[in-house]
Amino acid sequence: MTLRAWNLTAGxxxxxxxxxxxxxxxxSVRLLLPVxxxxAVGPPxxxxxxERIPVTSVDIGIGAVVVLLLPAAMHLLVASPVLAARYRSAIESRRNPIRWIELGLSSAIMLYLIAQLNGVSSLVTLVLIYTAQSALVLLLWMQERLGTPARTLQPFVIASAVGIVPWGVIALQVLAPGATIGYDQPGWIRILTVILLLLFFAFGINQWLGFRATPTVTAYVNEERAYIALSLATKAxxxxxxxxxxxxxxxxTS
Structure with missing residues (x-):
């Protein structure tokens, strides 16, 4: 299949x-996650x-819909006459900003929601998790702009280091060292977290292979196809x- 067919199908x-x-x-019943x-109360x-104050709550069901709609819009747009020419030009130059924009939004939202599912409710922590994931994507975008094979993989290495932080925060929340009452994590959340961690890792491997690949359009097209498949699997x-x-x-509850 052509890349257009891949994008149309994925969309x-x-x-x-x-x-x-x-x-x-x-x-169904709404599953609301508190924020x-x-x-601080008293002097340092x-x-x-x-003092803990509730700010709002996030509907995880609506969040899941948004995570699916963002890539749907991106894939359908690049397969349509609106962005088809620009997308083709990006693929030929082996630089695809459209991918990074969508990934920066959807992956950050998804990781934000994963953190909430694992018991992270602090607005400050959630914002930092969202920011860290967005920074990871921006660094990968920067790495791609260096060309392939890149002279240096420093942006990729820094992105990998930044990307570990949110998962470390989630692990700390789940393990709750020193807490007398730990987080009672449902089994489906545990399974979801592990699977998504593996898929995020697979995405990183795909990018690492792409950055080290021979600089040809065919190699970039294969990387793009792998990205589309991984993106679809992760969101689904x-x-x-x-x-x-x-x-x-x-x-x-019924």
């Missing part, structure tokens, strides 16, 4: 899943628990695991 699959997930979410802020160094796993979790919650 349709993302869109169909987004509609299906939206229908299920609309007819809070903490303010005093053993007084900070996330969305349908969330749906399963919502249905499990609905069954437990």
């Amino acid at each position: 349709i699959l993302h869109l169909v899943q987004a509609v299906a997930v939206a229908i299920i979410v609309a007819s 809070t802020v903490e303010f 160094g005093t053993a007084v628990a900070p 796993v996330f969305a349908w695991q969330v749906v399963a979790g919502i249905l499990i919650t609905h069954g437990a």
